[in-house]
Amino acid sequence: MQTQRxxxxxxxxLHQRDYRDSSxxxxxxxxxxxRLSVVARGVRGARxxxxxxxxxxxxxxxxxxxxxGRAEMKTLTAVEAGGPVVTLRGDRLYSALYLNELxxxxxxxxxxxxxxxxxxxxxxxxxxxxxxxxxxxxxxEYQLLEALGYGFDLASDGMIGEPxxxxxxxNFHAEHGLVEQRxxxxxxxxxxxADLLALQRQEFSPAVRDTAKRLMREALSGHLGxxxxxxxxxxxxxxxRSGATPS
Amino acid sequence: MQFSPSIEQLIEALRCLPGVxxxxxxxxxxxxxxxxxxxxxxxSQALADAMERVQRCSRCRNFTELDxxxxxxxxxxxxxxxxxxxxxxxxxxxxxxxxxxGLYFVLMGHLSPIDGIGPEEIGLDQFQQRLDQESLTEVxxxxxxxxxxxxxxxxxxEMLHSAGVSVTRIAHGVPLGGELEYVDGTTLAHAxxxxxxxx
Numbered sequence: 001m002q003t004q005r006x007x008x009x010x011x012x013x014l015h016q017r018d019y020r021d022s023s024x025x026x027x028x029x030x031x032x033x034x035r036l037s038v039v040a041r042g043v044r045g046a047r048x049x050x051x052x053x054x055x056x057x058x059x060x061x062x063x064x065x066x067x068x069g070r071a072e073m074k075t076l077t078a079v080e081a082g083g084p085v086v087t088l089r090g091d092r093l094y095s096a097l098y099l100n101e102l103x104x105x106x107x108x109x110x111x112x113x114x115x116x117x118x119x120x121x122x123x124x125x126x127x128x129x130x131x132x133x134x135x136x137x138x139x140x141e142y143q144l145l146e147a148l149g150y151g152f153d154l155a156s157d158g159m160i161g162e163p164x165x166x167x168x169x170x171n172f173h174a175e176h177g178l179v180e181q182r183x184x185x186x187x188x189x190x191x192x193x194a195d196l197l198a199l200q201r202q203e204f205s206p207a208v209r210d211t212a213k214r215l216m217r218e219a220l221s222g223h224l225g226x227x228x229x230x231x232x233x234x235x236x237x238x239x240x241r242s243g244a245t246p247s
Numbered sequence: 248m249q250f251s252p253s254i255e256q257l258i259e260a261l262r263c264l265p266g267v268x269x270x271x272x273x274x275x276x277x278x279x280x281x282x283x284x285x286x287x288x289x290x291s292q293a294l295a296d297a298m299e300r301v302q303r304c305s306r307c308r309n310f311t312e313l314d315x316x317x318x319x320x321x322x323x324x325x326x327x328x329x330x331x332x333x334x335x336x337x338x339x340x341x342x343x344x345x346x347x348x349g350l351y352f353v354l355m356g357h358l359s360p361i362d363g364i365g366p367e368e369i370g371l372d373q374f375q376q377r378l379d380q381e382s383l384t385e386v387x388x389x390x391x392x393x394x395x396x397x398x399x400x401x402x403x404x405e406m407l408h409s410a411g412v413s414v415t416r417i418a419h420g421v422p423l424g425g426e427l428e429y430v431d432g433t434t435l436a437h438a439x440x441x442x443x444x445x446x
Contacts, residue, residue: 014361015361015362017362020265020266021265021266051422052429052431055431055433055434056431058393058394058433059394060394061433081431081432085432085433085436089397089401090401093394093397093398093401094398094401097360097361097394097398098360100361101360101361104361227363229360230360230361230362230363230364230365231360231361233360233365233366234358234360234365234366234398234402
């Protein structure tokens with residue numbers, strides 16, 4: 001395999017972990033290279049050069065990165081700021097961490113997704129600006145599944161292709177999407193047709209938002225496997241403490 | 248060449264040290280066998296002792312041989328102030344600055360959902376108990392200024408607000424002896440937003 005050299009590619013840090021004494025393994029998300037791992041050497045420790053690069057290599061910060069290497073794991077050769085920082089605090093930060101966890105869990109390595117990268121940047125900005133964090137997350141989840149090839153239609157029954165009915169009840173099937181429930185089953189979550197149609201019309205009442213949350217959770221669960229998403233637990237604890245009832 | 252099983256085992260065991268690969272482990276093992284048998288015996292004794300005796304302080308989670316560590320049981324320290332740090336190394340760093348006389352709470356990490364590290368893994372349930380039992384007036388959050396450190400600080404802030412304890416965060420800014428020109432933008436922005444009136 002030839003040595004690949006990439007210069008000044010836009011990127012965001014999704015995750016990083018310490019490696020050896022002074023290095024880090026950084027999980028990056030780039031538009032043209034998808035998710036990839038690079039080794040960033042000499043970014044920890046007391047040296048001045050380390051501090052500058054470590055300050056840049058933080059999640060939610062637009063970067064321009066250069067990397068090279070033959071193997072699966074590339075070496076980070078340069079990094080510079082690629083735009084203004086989006087400031088995220090509190091619940092907004094938890095939400096953004098949730099986006100990162102979804103991307104790390106669901107994206108395959110070296111699978112380019114320029115549209116998803118644009119969506120990610122847009123969603124981060126929205127998380128910083130908006131008050132309705134859950135809608136940003138739902139929209140990201142829906143479009144993420146679509147980009148990965150697991151999208152489903154919110155407007156029609158995936159089995160028979162007919163439009164959803166206001167008075168119908170629907171189940172989510174991994175293969176077909178929304179399918180009308182012919183007879184009541186216990187233990188299988190059902191979604192009301194009225195809520196789903198309202199969701200499609202972008203009328204977000206509390207009940208509709210709850211339906212959207214349950215639906216996306218159901219749709220994602222098949223792809224996430226057994227391991228739980230840990231960023232969800234941050235929200236649940238935060239809600240419990242603030243006295244609100246978790247939905 | 249094949250080493251004898253005990254040497255192989257020693258080399259393999261040395262590799263658990265951070266930054267030690269097969270080659271360095273081999274060099275260390277051979278050095279101890281060839282030149283420093285006494286040092287090696289001391290090392291093995293010290294390792295065994297430390298592993299047996301050192302545990303977590305029941306109050307601050309720092310490493311100690313006692314049930315409650317020396318800092319926590321020192322009557323001269325201010326026991327109404329607690330500084331929350333990520334690692335035992337951070338405690339040493341704050342101690343050596345000589346500017347803090349309160350107590351500590353050591354998280355032994357930070358919240359990191361992707362690594363599966365949630366509030367319980369960093370002992371926040373234990374910290375909650377401590378909040379319930381002790382009458383603290385101030386908690387200083389000294390987690391690292393990284394994304395995970397900030398998430399941890401925010402989580403703690405919520406906990407402490409609902410417990411009615413005043414919370415402060417250590418200042419971020421320009422290092423002493425540094426030059427503004429070379430300080431990165433985010434740090435500089437922090438330094439500006441956290442500026443103070445000159446008295």
